[in-house]
Amino acid sequence: MSDTQPSGLVEIPRSVLSIAVGMIDTVERVVIGDANVRTARRNAWEAICADRARADRHNEVRRLISQLSVGSSPRSRASQAAVGPSAGRRAARS
Known part of the structure; x- marks a missing residue:
């Protein structure tokens, strides 16, 4: 063979x-x-664009979270004051 x-x-x-x-x-x-x-070059470019868009969204969320820190505005301080005592009363009843 x-x-x-x-x-x-x-x-x-x-x-x-x-x-x-x-x-x-x-x-x-x-x-x-x-x-x-579709080509490899076009696929790579679309992946780069998607990564950039994802990074931009991530940075925007980080920026928004940093602005929403507790006590950063008079309104949030007022809501914290309103929630604080009632939460304490609920805990005392239990």
Whole structure:
């Protein structure tokens, strides 16, 4: 027996696969247009943009949280004063 496979059995699947990939690529370009075909470069750019947007949202949330620190405004101090005594009375009743 020979250690090598007959080339005919291997070449048929490769050629069929090659034709199928070429046909899928052609159909994609026809259906969605050349400008909308996904590429590695376009995928990388979209990932960079998504990371930047996520970082911007994260920074905005941090900024908002820092502004909402307890006692930073007269309104929050008034609400703290109103909640404080009633919370103490509820604890005393229990």
